[in-house]
Amino acid sequence: MTTEPGDRAWVLHHYPYGDTSLIVELFTRTQGRLGVLAKGARRARSALARIEAGRPLWVRWLGRGELPVLAQAEELGPFLPLNPLQNLSLFYVNELLLRLTQRRDPFPDLFQVYEETIGALRSEPGEGWYLRRFERRLLENLGWAPDLARCVECGRSPDAASSERWLYQAARGVFCPAHASDAAVPIEAAALAWLRGAMQTRNTPVWNSSLRRCLEQELLIHLGGRPLESRRLLTAYLRRTQPAMTIQKREEHSE
Numbered sequence: 001m002t003t004e005p006g007d008r009a010w011v012l013h014h015y016p017y018g019d020t021s022l023i024v025e026l027f028t029r030t031q032g033r034l035g036v037l038a039k040g041a042r043r044a045r046s047a048l049a050r051i052e053a054g055r056p057l058w059v060r061w062l063g064r065g066e067l068p069v070l071a072q073a074e075e076l077g078p079f080l081p082l083n084p085l086q087n088l089s090l091f092y093v094n095e096l097l098l099r100l101t102q103r104r105d106p107f108p109d110l111f112q113v114y115e116e117t118i119g120a121l122r123s124e125p126g127e128g129w130y131l132r133r134f135e136r137r138l139l140e141n142l143g144w145a146p147d148l149a150r151c152v153e154c155g156r157s158p159d160a161a162s163s164e165r166w167l168y169q170a171a172r173g174v175f176c177p178a179h180a181s182d183a184a185v186p187i188e189a190a191a192l193a194w195l196r197g198a199m200q201t202r203n204t205p206v207w208n209s210s211l212r213r214c215l216e217q218e219l220l221i222h223l224g225g226r227p228l229e230s231r232r233l234l235t236a237y238l239r240r241t242q243p244a245m246t247i248q249k250r251e252e253h254s255e
């Protein structure tokens with residue numbers, strides 16, 4: 001079998017295979033999503049026993065087929081435990097990659113955004129802006145991100161300095177206030193500008209709800225209308241742990 005040179009990777013998901021092994025879905029820098037067979041990984045003394053989501057790894061595998069064998073998985077740093085909200089956010093981005101990307105379809109730029117997202121969910125738990133950035137970058141990498149630069153009907157551009165409310169329609173694009181569509185989600189012109197930009201800093205909190213709804217509707221089209229399990233769990237978690245929050249506040253949260 002061929003030994004691949006190795007790659008930086010994160011575990012997206014794993015499930016048992018046989019009595020002692022695991023099938024592991026990885027997100028790698030050069031291969032994109034990669035399924036591997038981790039032989040004996042469920043044995044307590046296996047060197048592969050501690051592979052789990054949220055840990056940066058250096059991996060090597062054998063073979064080029066549909067399910068190569070994981071030969072090495074070395075942790076690239078100490079593992080710091082995640083709290084439940086961080087874990088649910090991690091589950092969410094992992095589930096998006098599992099549902100929307102194909103194995104061996106490389107997205108090196110998205111890999112970098114993924115790593116930045118893991119860093120942000122550790123340093124700013126409870127914030128949603130980096131999840132919006134991940135969603136938008138995922139859509140862009142898959143070629144599914146609508147043009148936000150001009151109104152679908154008249155070509156006018158949203159002015160980031162204005163207080164105008166535009167409309168966002170999934171799979172179509174944005175509409176200026178003069179060309180409103182009933183099916184669209186209202187969104188601030190300045191929020192559209194944020195979404196078109198580098199998204200390196202958090203958005204204005206008042207945009208949270210519209211940003212979340214626009215991206216959710218866009219993603220749902222590609223999820224075939226089948227919602228994400230992680231999103232359901234995240235919503236339930238926020239209801240349980242923050243019952244005193246107003247609806248508005250909850251909508252501004254990261255779910």
Ligand SMILES: [Zn+2]
Nearest residue numbers: 151154176179
């Ligand atoms: Zn227009």
